[in-house]
Amino acid sequence: MTEPTRYSEAPVVLPDRTGYSKPTPVAGCAGCVELANVRDRARAGGDMTTVSGCNVLMRKHPEGHSW
Numbered sequence: 302m303t304e305p306t307r308y309s310e311a312p313v314v315l316p317d318r319t320g321y322s323k324p325t326p327v328a329g330c331a332g333c334v335e336l337a338n339v340r341d342r343a344r345a346g347g348d349m350t351t352v353s354g355c356n357v358l359m360r361k362h363p364e365g366h367s368w
């Protein structure tokens with residue numbers, strides 16, 4: 302007898318290594334897209350300082366993405 306797959310536990314969401322939630326790039330904003338690209342590259346290279354910086358700038362989307 303096969304037991305049906307059970308969904309008693311919610312999938313575990315891995316916490317971000319920076320310790321806080323990641324802002325989402327705003328659709329249609331070139332600045333957000335660029336920040337997301339830079340952030341991905343920085344994370345791949347272990348540069349968490351740049352990752353944090355990109356997150357901060359992405360949060361500032363309504364005000365602009367000035368470095």
Ligand SMILES: [Zn+2]
Pocket residue numbers: 327330331332333334362366
């Ligand atoms: Zn933006």
